[in-house]
Amino acid sequence: MNTFRDLRGISTFDPDEADAFADDPLFLRSVARTVAVMSAFQTARHPLSLSQVASAAGIDRSAAQRIVHTLLKLNMLARDPDDRGYLPGLRTLDMTHDLLRLNPMLQRANPVMLELRRRVSERVDLSLFDDVRVIYALRMPSKHEVFSATIVGNAVPTYCTAGGVAILSRLSDEIIADIVSRSDLTPFTQHTVRDLEGVMEYVRATRERGHSLLCKQLLNHEVVIGAPIMDWRG
Template sequence: MSQPHRFPTIDDRLFLQSVSRALDVIEAYAASPRPMSLGEIAEAAGINKSAAQRIGQTLLSRGYLEQTETGRLKLGRLFLDRSFDYLRSNELIERATPVLTDLRKAAEERVDLSLFDPVNDSLSIVYATRMQSKRETFYATLAGRRQPTYATSGGRACLALLPDEEVDDILARSVITRLTPKTETDLETIRAAVMQARADGYCLGVEQALLGEIALAAAIRDRNGRPIGAVHIAGSLSEWTEPDFRRRFAPMAMEAAGALSGG
């Protein structure tokens, strides 16, 4: 289950309903990333079929939707252009790339950069860079994947930089579900992991977001000491014990995160 969104409140007089509905159509593909008919789009986006047709044709004319041979609509390749625009416009991603490249060579395991997302109410992190290792699942290689803050080593490392009252508020507003059978769902257990990360300077998670995975992350701070992202190192439990993984990679992750902090 996805985390609820609570974006900044704006003056209702400045809100364009037509733009919002167009975004609803685009976001309908998040739950079902497959070609859809106009009826399916209307149902998924919560709009009527006439509005779905107008919006769908507009997005089709601009390249943000593409049409299949059967007439269904799917996400267009133009979204890759906009992803590229975002990635190259983000200063942290630009600064992090050489640091992560060196870290990937030294670690010989998957290295990720995640962004903490206070605009999206701090309930999730989103992976901006993913440098894969010798074996990966498909989704673990894709930038743009969003995961709940409470269940990820990077999210918990970011929470560790926040005051206790903010941590408690974020956890209270999170939709706590299992991403794997091993995901911790008890709030006190999650909070204890955050406090341990605060003491250690990094967070380690075992099979919290992906079965068979052990992952360690250290948070990146802004000039005020607030979390803006995290450096992750992830490996396989078939190759690493928890103590060995911690001993090997905690210093690397913390060093990389420190190099990227304060910028």
């Protein structure tokens, strides 16, 4: 029986990532552990217990307890209203707001996307490249979208999405092969591309057309077009 995955967030956080900076005198491991705790929620489906936070962050329970306590005091984390665990706090939304308002490309793209959505009456997204994933930074939903398709910050794989393939089409074949080799290729549907050659077929077609066209890769009912933004002119 085929096993498919769903569209929950995709994390690139690695608990061992900080080890690569062990010889950097300016690198603070305490800050890295705090980032690890905040990153624990990237793929969570529900509030996390202290033990779950510690496990996801790759730290011991004692360290997790101190960091969680500090983040609670600073409103970066919050207790679930039903006392089932911890959630990101409201102050994390401030950081999202800061990223969006200070990015000049997103500022310029917003009115263009609004006009495009008005013309086509379909969802229009702008995603940012982050190695093996792309992150939705602007989303203009249509009237028939489900909630998950409207959330800014959601991440999807680079290798099997229209926006991701559009970006890959402007990279070298060697970089594409590296990205695919480090990606989780578990399919979302029976149509999801599952190997490098399949990805390269989409990439070659995108290079010829100037835009990507992918069908049923993440959802069985979706046909998606993507185009890369190369500079301020688009």
